[in-house]
Amino acid sequence: MGIVLNQSFKNTIITYIGFGIGGISTLFLFPPILGKTFYGLSNYILSCANVIMPLFAIGMQNTLVKFYSQCKSEKERNEFLSFTVLFPILLIVLIILIGLCFYDEISFFVTKKNPIVKDFIWLIPVIGICMAYFEIFYAWARVHMYSVFGNFIKEVGLRLFSLIALFGIYFKWITAVDFIYLTAGIYLVAFLVTMFYAFRIKKPVFQFTIPHNVKSILEYTSYIILSGSVANLLLDGDKIMLNQYMKIENIAFYSVATYIALVISVPSRAMHQIVYPITAKLMHDNKHDELNDLYKKTSINLQIVGGFVMLCIFVNIDQLYEMMPAEYRGGIVVVFMIGLSKYFDLILGNNNAIIFNSKYYRAVLFLGVGLVILTVILNMIFIPLLGIIGSAIATLLSITCYSIAKLLFVVKRMHLYPFTKETLHSIAITFVVFLMFYFWKFPVNPIIGICLKSILVTIVYVIVNYKFVVSPEINQTLDKVLFKLKSSK
Known part of the structure; x- marks a missing residue:
């Protein structure tokens, strides 16, 4: 069995296992254990983070997959990998600065119907950045033909650790508020573990150099940002809008x-x-x-x-x-x-x-x-x-x-x-x-x-x-x- 077929088979099994864990948690455990208010809050935070994730990643996860094979030398590959990891930081810093400048306005807008959101707004960009860099380092592993581990973290690991945290509430080891913060911690750990795994596959040699084909890269990236933002808005935009009109527990029901x-x-x-x-x-x-x-x-x-x-x-x-x-x-x-x-x-x-x-x-x-x-x-x-x-x-x-x-x-x-x-x-x-x-x-x-x-x-x-x-x-x-x-x- 070739490496592509082998990993495709494993990824399919992993996806269904993850979907099964998510289904059991979503239908039978989250509603009674976490409660409708904090379940709705958790979904809202993750939905917002998922929507802004393409902006933080600047489409580099897809750009890396498309252009890495075009690098002809080890020097070009190192330069390109460095660019895909370091360049998003510029936009992340810019977005964070804009967010800080308009924090009061943003806070007022998203909390006018549900004040409970206010104390957790800062978790949205934190989780969004973790999601973005998880995808970038997952792509780093995929271009070297290692896709199974990252897919396991994404489909099974995140859901499994959320399930463990949920049992923590059930046995009164943590509170529902702790669970929200712990969720952010889970995404941070997923990003860090995937980063170290990617570095193990291909040791980084970071160089502050702009690739020779940067124009093609940025043109492609701009379309990927657009398509990623559209896809994520379609997936989670309705939950974000529900927060503007209804009590947050309705997001849990939805x-x-x-x-x-x-x-x-x-x-x-x-x-x-x-x-x-x-x-x-x-x-x-x-x-x-x-x-x-x-x-x-x-x-x-x-x-x-x-x-x-x-x-x-x-x-x-x-x-x-x-x-x-x-x-x-x-x-x-x-x-x-x-x-x-x-x-x-x-x-x-x-x-x-x-x-x-x-x-x-x-x-x-x-x-x-x-x-x-x-x-x-x-x-x-x-x-x-x-x-x-x-x-x-x-x-x-x-x-x-x-x-x-x-x-x-x-x-x-x-x-x-x-x-x-x-x-x-x-x-x-x-x-x-x-x-x-x-x-x-x-x-x-x-x-x-x-x-x-x-x-x-x-x-x-x-x-x-x-x-x-x-x-x-x-x-x-x-x-x-x-x-x-x-x-x-």
Whole structure:
């Protein structure tokens, strides 16, 4: 097994383990142990830090990956690594100075609805800087073909130490306030550990030298800052805006609901890791028909797999919320809203891979900026009217508009089409199965009921999709599994 395949496999396993730890913590431990106020506060601080992180990193984590292989000598490599680590400090110092100059105004703006935030504002840039340099040193390791350790720290380590800190509250070793500060400490440790690991891989030889291709580097970096900021604002911007209009505990309710809905998008990660390089090669070789065929296949396959995950969540959502504190149950509608937006994004297949490997990628970045503006406006309209449901509606509308814009962009500019008649068949099957199972439940313990209903949904969904041959690729995979099972008897 080659190093790329080996590390890709390990990273996939690590990601799912981390997601499992995060799911257990988010759904069953954080709400009762940390409490809604401090859980909301914790999410708000991390969301703000994540949004400003691309500014602190100046996109150097992506720039390092792109340009490191272009360095022809050891001297150039040392100069470039030094530049990627030292140059962000200039912008960090500038941002911190601006923040200090306008501290009172910023403090008043973010705390007018929730005064509890005021004592913890300074943690936001601290965590943001730790996140930024973690990503830079993680990239340092990745360009030397060592990706597993950094991914473990990011996906498992952070969640695991947060879980340990949570048990510290449960056993009364620390308070909820201590937990907030300890969270910042966890991100600091993650950054330092990753830094020393990167230095172990490649000993630094810091040089205060500007690389010869600095113009290309800064041009690329500017687009990465833009795309990173857009992506993080879409992920966490709604939580930041909720703080401006509602009590901070509502961020806790919203965060739990969005985490549940995000599970729908998990299947796309593995497929995109495989499809992205294939898409790039087909586009480079100008194989339009094969690319169009791949576009259709990724669309329907993700639709079926993502639709299955969505069904299991939607038909069991009431029982799932029965195991959580009663005040969180208003988030059920949010799960449906965010879940549908993720489902629609799934059925676009490898749309993003096509766009970002084309000459039009800059234009789509500006589409993303327009999406952020639209999201902010819609949140300003709907949150005062409908609370967290309003924020979910804003997210659904804005992401749907963005997805349609990207779809039309690919259709009009590149004449590629993701949908077939099977797309409608899959939607119809998913909707019918949902109607069959949503409106009843087993009169047993919620966990047992969820398991039983999920088994029935799986049997019906798989059989119907198989009989109608919605995806020939999935049918072939099932045939191989059934053949192996028969052969083993």
